[in-house]
Amino acid sequence: MPRKIRSERGELIKKRIFGEFGVFTFALPKIAEEVMPGQFVMLKIKDEKDPLLARPFSVFYAEDKVLELFVKRVGRTTTELFALNTGERVNFLGPLGNAFKNAGSSVVLIGGGSGVAPLNFYARKYGFGRFLIGFPSYLEGLFDIFPDGVDIVTEDGSFGKKGYPTDYLSGDEGIVYACGPLPMLRSLEKKRSKNLENTYVSLESMMGCGFGICAGCGVKKRKEEGYFRVCSDGPIFSFSRIAI
Ligand SMILES: Cc1cc2nc3c(=O)[nH]c(=O)nc-3n(C[C@H](O)[C@H](O)[C@H](O)COP(=O)(O)OP(=O)(O)OC[C@H]3O[C@@H](n4cnc5c(N)ncnc54)[C@H](O)[C@@H]3O)c2cc1C
Ligand code: FES
Structure with a gap:
């Protein structure tokens, strides 16, 4: 049965910056409770049209209604995230994608x-x-x-x-x-x-929607014609199935 994707506003409760990297801790009770290692969230800082699209981020850790992201500052969304103050809230969608099997x-x-x-x-x-x-x-x-x-x-x-x-x-x-x-x-x-x-x-990969609708995240199949959608078939793949 497909798992429910939740839309949730998360409050930034802690941030730690190390040069171009940062760890951002959000109070995000529903998503934090359900997310498994390997899954990701889509993050949109502002409701404005620019940047239009939310961006995908894997979950660095989640426990007790709190979720952490580990982010490299590279463009608009991540720069805005680094500038966010504790107490501010942003929009999340998740949990998305498959998880690592417990090996x-x-x-x-x-x-x-x-x-x-x-x-x-x-x-x-x-x-x-x-x-x-x-x-x-x-x-x-x-x-x-x-x-x-x-x-x-x-x-x-x-x-x-x-x-x-x-x-x-x-x-x-x-x-x-x-x-x-x-x-x-x-x-x-x-x-x-x-x-x-x-x-x-x-x-x-670059993504548009994050949940299988826009076809903006293809990765080539290794053994057959065609593409997988990284957001909904992945983001985790056996290397034997994909060609990068
Ligand atoms: C499943 C998944 C998990 C991820 N997890 C993390 C994570 O945990 N931490 C993390 O830091 N990042 C993660 N990323 C990467 C992150 O989503 C991107 O770096 C994101 O684009 C940053 O958003 P931005 O608005 O700051 O930068 P953007 O404006 O999106 O720009 C980011 C960089 O990509 C380039 N770029 C922009 N658009 C394109 C395009 N169409 N084609 C090629 N290059 C382009 C830009 O020039 C720039 O160098 C993840 C991506 C995926 C798919
Ligand atoms: S990002 Fe839209 S289909 Fe994958």
């Missing part, structure tokens, strides 16, 4: 930049075997927000291991869950070429 605490999680968000929710709810996160550089306080045992990788080596998180995979791991920028996913695809079936990626 237990031996799963390997690998996230790059804002792509760490859905994996953090999985890690905190179900546990993990390894949790590799990649960022360009050290940012004060940023790495303290992740669970104990996380493996930090910075491109410039200013903190943790040096390079990219995919450098630290052998390819022979069991189940891998990943989310991050396209270059990271392409490198993951090469590393895991013999294990694509067990490699699941959450895609951060």
